[in-house]
Amino acid sequence: MNMPDAKRKPMISIRGLSKTYAGGAGVPALNNISIDVAAGEFLVILGPSGAGKSTLLRCINRLVDPSEGQVFHNGAEITAHRGDLRAIRRQFGMVFQQFNLVKRLSVLNNVLTGRLGYRSAWRSLLYSFPEADKRIAIECLARVNMDHKAFQRADTLSGGEQQRVAIARALAQQPMVILADEPVASLDPKIARQVLGYLRQSAQELGITVLCNLHQVDYAREFSERVVGMSRGAVVFDGPAAALTDEILHRIYYREPGEAEKEEA
Amino acid sequence: MSALAFDAAVTSTLAEASRQRGARLVRALIWAAAAIAVLWFTGAQIGMNPVALLKGMPFMADFFSRMFPPDLSHLRLLGDATLETVQIAVWGTLIAILLSIPFALLGAKNTTPHPVVFHATRMFLNALRSINELVFALIFVSAVGLGPFAGVLAIALHATGMLAKFCAEEIEGVDRGPIEAMQATGAGRLQVILFGIVPQVIPAFISYSIYRFDVSIRAATILGLVGAGGLGFSLIKTMKLFKYHETATCILVIFVIVFVSDWVCARIRARII
Amino acid sequence: MQALAERKRWRLHHIALAGVVVAFLAWCAEGVGLRPKELAGALPAIGEYFYRMAPPKWEFAEVLWKPAVETLYIALWGNVIALIIGLPLGVLAASNVTRSATLRNAAKAVLNLLRSVSELIWAVFFVAAVGLGPFPGALALGVNFGGILGRLYAEALENIDNGPVEALAATGAGRLQIIAFAMLPQALPQFVTYNLYWFEVGVRSATVLGMVGAGGIGFELVTTIRLFEWRETGVVLLLILAMVTIIDFASTWIRARIY
Numbered sequence: 140m141n142m143p144d145a146k147r148k149p150m151i152s153i154r155g156l157s158k159t160y161a162g163g164a165g166v167p168a169l170n171n172i173s174i175d176v177a178a179g180e181f182l183v184i185l186g187p188s189g190a191g192k193s194t195l196l197r198c199i200n201r202l203v204d205p206s207e208g209q210v211f212h213n214g215a216e217i218t219a220h221r222g223d224l225r226a227i228r229r230q231f232g233m234v235f236q237q238f239n240l241v242k243r244l245s246v247l248n249n250v251l252t253g254r255l256g257y258r259s260a261w262r263s264l265l266y267s268f269p270e271a272d273k274r275i276a277i278e279c280l281a282r283v284n285m286d287h288k289a290f291q292r293a294d295t296l297s298g299g300e301q302q303r304v305a306i307a308r309a310l311a312q313q314p315m316v317i318l319a320d321e322p323v324a325s326l327d328p329k330i331a332r333q334v335l336g337y338l339r340q341s342a343q344e345l346g347i348t349v350l351c352n353l354h355q356v357d358y359a360r361e362f363s364e365r366v367v368g369m370s371r372g373a374v375v376f377d378g379p380a381a382a383l384t385d386e387i388l389h390r391i392y393y394r395e396p397g398e399a400e401k402e403e404a
Numbered sequence: 405m406s407a408l409a410f411d412a413a414v415t416s417t418l419a420e421a422s423r424q425r426g427a428r429l430v431r432a433l434i435w436a437a438a439a440i441a442v443l444w445f446t447g448a449q450i451g452m453n454p455v456a457l458l459k460g461m462p463f464m465a466d467f468f469s470r471m472f473p474p475d476l477s478h479l480r481l482l483g484d485a486t487l488e489t490v491q492i493a494v495w496g497t498l499i500a501i502l503l504s505i506p507f508a509l510l511g512a513k514n515t516t517p518h519p520v521v522f523h524a525t526r527m528f529l530n531a532l533r534s535i536n537e538l539v540f541a542l543i544f545v546s547a548v549g550l551g552p553f554a555g556v557l558a559i560a561l562h563a564t565g566m567l568a569k570f571c572a573e574e575i576e577g578v579d580r581g582p583i584e585a586m587q588a589t590g591a592g593r594l595q596v597i598l599f600g601i602v603p604q605v606i607p608a609f610i611s612y613s614i615y616r617f618d619v620s621i622r623a624a625t626i627l628g629l630v631g632a633g634g635l636g637f638s639l640i641k642t643m644k645l646f647k648y649h650e651t652a653t654c655i656l657v658i659f660v661i662v663f664v665s666d667w668v669c670a671r672i673r674a675r676i677i
Numbered sequence: 678m679q680a681l682a683e684r685k686r687w688r689l690h691h692i693a694l695a696g697v698v699v700a701f702l703a704w705c706a707e708g709v710g711l712r713p714k715e716l717a718g719a720l721p722a723i724g725e726y727f728y729r730m731a732p733p734k735w736e737f738a739e740v741l742w743k744p745a746v747e748t749l750y751i752a753l754w755g756n757v758i759a760l761i762i763g764l765p766l767g768v769l770a771a772s773n774v775t776r777s778a779t780l781r782n783a784a785k786a787v788l789n790l791l792r793s794v795s796e797l798i799w800a801v802f803f804v805a806a807v808g809l810g811p812f813p814g815a816l817a818l819g820v821n822f823g824g825i826l827g828r829l830y831a832e833a834l835e836n837i838d839n840g841p842v843e844a845l846a847a848t849g850a851g852r853l854q855i856i857a858f859a860m861l862p863q864a865l866p867q868f869v870t871y872n873l874y875w876f877e878v879g880v881r882s883a884t885v886l887g888m889v890g891a892g893g894i895g896f897e898l899v900t901t902i903r904l905f906e907w908r909e910t911g912v913v914l915l916l917i918l919a920m921v922t923i924i925d926f927a928s929t930w931i932r933a934r935i936y
Contacts, residue, residue: 225849225850228846228847230849233847233848235844237840238840240841240844241845241858241863242841244858252845252848252854252858253848255848255849255858256849256850258854263857263858266857273418273421274414277417277418277421278414281413289420289421290420290421290424305844308844312848318847442753443754443757446750446753446754449746449747449750450747450810450811450814450892451810452754452812452815456807457816460807464802464803464805467802490705491706492709494702495702495705530925534920535884538888539885539898542898542902543723544723547719547725548718551709552710553719622795625795626795629888629889630888658794659793659794662793
């Protein structure tokens with residue numbers, strides 16, 4: 140397995156991560172995954188749907204609890220952390236396939252929800268945020284070029300615009316890492332490239348590490364230096380985007396259930 | 405964008421945000437003031453009075469305490485009334501189902517023979533809906549005499565209004581695709597209704613009919629208050645005679661009926677859908 | 678061969694079932710005195726009854742204004758009380774909001790209790806507690822509708838899109854913040870729709886509360902019916918019809934504007 144640039148300290152280190160869902164008939168969604176992601180890297184996790192990409196991201200910010208293995212963030216283990224989950228989660232921005240904006244709230248309020256993790260419950264329940272938070276939110280909106288629509292309701296926006304707002308919400312957390320789960324799967328190609336462009340550019344400018352799930356090879360080649368290929372819950376490739384040969388792609392997309400065991404042996 | 409222009413854009417949006425928030429706050433305050441004024445005025449008009457409620461607590465407690473323990477020997481006498489309650493609901497709903505089918509077809513825009521018929525039907529159905537079962541029961545009791553028969557008619561009429569309107573709206577909301585396909589094959593109007601519309605509407609209609617039966621059971625438990633049969637008669641009679649232990653038994657039985665019908669209806673609906 | 682036997686059995690099954698249903702219906706009909714002859718006799722009697730209402734005695738409307746308006750107020754306050762009772766209980770009863778099953782089931786039990794006792798029976802209680810008048814009427818409506826609305830609120834909360842909830846959890850928002858920013862905004866239009874609808878129902882229910890002395894137009898209705906003042910009864914019924922129709926229109930108008 141390719142190790143990332145050893146000079147850079149890993150931002151995220153995943154060690155032997157496995158997850159089997161209750162009721163999943165014993166088939167693991169993740170099977171002994173180990174990956175290192177360097178600070179500032181734009182990593183694409185490539186694989187067909189059902190490969191376990193979503194579960195992997197959700198194990199990092201603990202929306203899903205892994206069955207085995209560890210995740211280290213900046214050297215600190217976060218899988219075993221039993222205390223304040225909020226403190227962990229706010230360090231990871233997340234972007235979803237379905238955007239997951241609160242449709243009836245304004246764009247600005249949606250972005251401000253990215254600040255909730257830093258604020259106590261009582262004041263925010265009145266939808267009142269400190270001036271500093273508003274500035275952060277509007278700056279993040281400006282980064283994805285959506286500040287001119289700050290006061291519209293989220294459901295008046297197109298899909299691409301909604302996803303840009305969702306990216307702004309993730310940025311507003313001032314995270315060290317953004318986890319993007321199929322961010323462009325519901326968008327047409329032109330808009331998809333635009334949205335990925337905004338994601339990569341703002342991450343670069345702010346020095347944020349990105350783990351981005353994709354299932355389209357073109358985008359992976361276009362937007363990332365390094366690609367991790369997943370199939371049936373296991374990592375089957377880890378290397379530069381340029382090294383994605385047809386043979387490797389076949390392994391990612393068309394691997395039969397039996398082949399996993401053969402490869403391990 | 406230069407850093408300077410970026411900052412300027414952010415600052416102006418921020419100013420706009422605080423302006424909008426201020427405007428929203430004012431609007432919210434105006435609405436809140438209006439709501440409080442309306443509630444205050446109407447509350448005063450109907451004598452809403454929390455103090456009276458607090459003062460009434462001992463009376464309520466007294467009322468309840470006199471109901472306990474429920475006189476279970478009274479159950480023996482409630483058997484017939486209980487069955488009657490269910491029977492009223494069964495026939496009331498059944499008649500409503502039968503009546504509501506033609507009314508729904510006449511009162512749906514896409515199946516009505518004529519707009520005049522449509523409006524007349526909708527108006528009639530609205531009239532049926534807006535008059536409570538108990539009002540119908542009162543009228544029927546004085547028209548055809550005391551007893552469950554008046555109760556059946558009362559439930560039937562009110563439920564017809566409800567069911568037919570619901571069904572008419574379902575008919576108006578059917579998927580046009582299959583209907584156009586049938587018209588393209590040269591099917592007649594009646595055939596289109598029978599094979600294009602009815603199958604699409606049936607599941608919702610059945611589901612709503614079952615829900616209506618559940619509602620009718622509840623309604624049937626109080627029809628007796630005006631002499632239209634069922635448990636309500638025992639309820640009001642025992643209360644007027646201050647036999648609160650027996651009243652409690654009546655309420656207990658009503659509970660059981662409502663729960664059982666709720667449970668059974670939910671089960672049937674879940675199986676059908 | 679086997680398929681044929683199967684089908685035959687299936688048909689027998691259905692015939693038997695139909696027989697049972699018919700027998701049950703006949704038994705019910707007998708129990709409630711529903712016979713063709715009675716029905717034939719009843720329809721003319723009812724027709725005659727309504728015929729006697731014409732022409733309505735319009736002067737009577739003057740007496741009715743006050744109780745009619747009172748009916749609306751009772752419905753309004755019934756709804757407000759229902760909201761106050763139903764909202765917290767509904768939130769507690771929603772499975773995606775309340776994690777504790779004990780708390781959830783307790784809330785559901787209370788809602789069921791409030792729901793299954795008719796508003797008229799509640800009215801009798803409250804009249805006993807606070808005296809005659811519209812106040813106990815509003816309380817009775819509020820308690821019964823609180824039970825109904827609470828359950829509907831809970832269902833509306835359970836049916837929201839879980840995506841934004843997950844997204845907010847991922848930002849590190851706390852439980853209360855998730856409820857306030859992701860759950861309530863999504864369920865709110867449903868809440869308003871239910872409240873408007875039950876306001877309509879409330880007006881219809883409030884028209885009978887007067888029968889047990891709990892205010893509203895029901896008292897006049899009962900009195901005119903009992904005294905066989907058909908033409909006055911006609912006016913009351915028309916007034917109720919007009920009120921409910923207007924409210925129906927108004928709530929459709931409002932509903933169209935909240936989404």
